[in-house]
Amino acid sequence: MLCAHCRRCGRRSAVARGDQNALAAPGPDEPAPRLRCDMCGGRQVTLFNARGPVEMLAFLTGRI
Numbered sequence: 001m002l003c004a005h006c007r008r009c010g011r012r013s014a015v016a017r018g019d020q021n022a023l024a025a026p027g028p029d030e031p032a033p034r035l036r037c038d039m040c041g042g043r044q045v046t047l048f049n050a051r052g053p054v055e056m057l058a059f060l061t062g063r064i
Helices: 053-060
Strands: 002-006 012-016 045-049
Touching: 002 053, 012 053
Parallel strands: none
Antiparallel strands: 002 012, 002 045
16 A cells, blocks of 8 residues: 655645555656645655555554
């Protein structure tokens, strides 16, 4: 499970489920994908790969 954390406003959210290639590296001719926060529009988004639902909930509640 792929989660994201905005360092600008602090929002945490789940991005994708189970697909390791959800945000795969682009090819040489493609631009790199840039994530944006849903709330503030900031681009300071870091990704977190949770290994299960318990770890995902811990991340979303701010315990990780």
